[in-house]
Amino acid sequence: MRSPTYISTELNNGVTSVATGNYSSGVEDFIYQVPEGKIAAITRVIIIMTHTSSLDPDLYAGIGELTNGIVPKILKSDDSVLQHLTSDTVAGLVGISAKPIKTNKDWSALCYDFKIIPDSGNDPDLGLYRWTFSRAGLPLVLDNQEKLCFSLNDNFTGLSDHRFIVQGYEAPDQGSYSDLLLRGSVG
Numbered sequence: 001m002r003s004p005t006y007i008s009t010e011l012n013n014g015v016t017s018v019a020t021g022n023y024s025s026g027v028e029d030f031i032y033q034v035p036e037g038k039i040a041a042i043t044r045v046i047i048i049m050t051h052t053s054s055l056d057p058d059l060y061a062g063i064g065e066l067t068n069g070i071v072p073k074i075l076k077s078d079d080s081v082l083q084h085l086t087s088d089t090v091a092g093l094v095g096i097s098a099k100p101i102k103t104n105k106d107w108s109a110l111c112y113d114f115k116i117i118p119d120s121g122n123d124p125d126l127g128l129y130r131w132t133f134s135r136a137g138l139p140l141v142l143d144n145q146e147k148l149c150f151s152l153n154d155n156f157t158g159l160s161d162h163r164f165i166v167q168g169y170e171a172p173d174q175g176s177y178s179d180l181l182l183r184g185s186v187g
Contacts, residue, residue, distance in 0.1 A: 003171075004041075004169040004170065004171035005169065005170050005171070006167075006168075006169055007040070007166065007167065007168055007169065007170050008165060008166070008167045009032060009165070009166055010163050010164065010165050010166070011030035011031055011032050011148065011149075011150055011163075011164040011165075011166060012030055012031070013028055013029060013030050013031075017030070017163055017164075018161065018162065018163055019150075019152055019156055019159075019162040019163060019164070020156050020157060020159045020160070020161065020162050021156060021157065022155045022156070022157050023152045023153055023154060023155070023156065024067070024068075024153065024154055024155045026153070027151050027152070027153045028151070028152045028153070029149050029150070029151050029152075030149070030150045030151075030152065030164060031075070031147045031148065031149045031150075032147065032148045032166045033077075033145055033146070033147045034142045034143060034144070034145055034146055034147070034170070035145070035170065036145055037172060037173055038143070038170045038171065038172060038173055039141065039142070039143040039170070039171055039172075039173045040141070040142045040143070040168055040169065040170045040171075041139035041140070041141050041168045041169045041171075042133060042139055042140040042141075042142065042148060042166055042167070042168040043132065043133060043134045043139045043140075043167055043168040043169075044130055044131060044132040044133060044134070044166075044167050044168070045072075045130075045131045045133075045148075045164055045165065045166055045167070046128060046129070046130055046131075046164070046165040046167065047107060047111070047128070047129040047130075047131065047163075047164055048126065048127070048128060048161055048162065048163045048164075048165065049061040049126075049127045049129075049159060049161065049162050050124040050125065050126050050127065050159065050160040050161040050162075051063060051124055051125075051127075051158060051159050051160060052124045052160070055104050055116060055125070055127045056104065057103060057104050057105040057108065058103055058104075058105060059103060059104055060101075060102060060103055060104060060154075061104070061127065061158075061159050061162070062158070063155075063156070063158035063159060065102050065103050066100070066101075066102040066103070066154040067102075067154055068100060068102075068153040068154050069100025069101050069102040069106075069153075069154070070100060070101040070102075070150055070151065070152055070154075071084065071086070071098045071100050071101075071150070071151040071153075072084070072085040072086055072101070072148075072149070072150050072151075073085055073098065073149050073151065074140075074142065074146055074147065074148060074149070075146065075147040075149050076144070076146060076147075077144060077145035077146065077147070079147075082146065084096070084097065084098040084099070085140075086098065086099045086100070086101060086106075086110065087099050104127075107129045107131075108129075110129075110131050111129040111130055111131045111132075112130065112131075112132050112135050113128075113129070113130040113132070114127070114128070114129050114130075115127075115128045116128075124160045124161075126161075139168055139169075140168075143173055144173075148166060150164050
């Protein structure tokens, strides 16, 4: 029996993992998909953003509040939505309707850690958010080729860098690993 494999990989849209394009004319999905025959325990997502202006709470990075926002969600292998990770809770229906992330303040409400790394030269400062699922109790467990997806539908061309790094574990989709990952013993 092989032990779980640590993963640290960037969400991507099939072409790039740098989410600095103009996606205002249509939704662009940045995803991580669990490989066939595997189960994954996602312990955290690191959000990286750089911009030449400040990271004020009411802005997104430094480009202003987003119009449509970023929608983090879990997709089934057929791309249908299994659950929205940020949602308005209506009559106990958690995860049914999306609540997009539009500002730095929205990220701060989800993330336990935030850090600004100032640049000593003329480059932009680096903003790092760490959204740690395991700190909320358990890692985010995905199987059956499910996908962690961040849907973007705004203009991000004002950012110098913007990426989402997934960290956690993958293991063969066997009962012993499923139990181990669901208990949070790994991660």
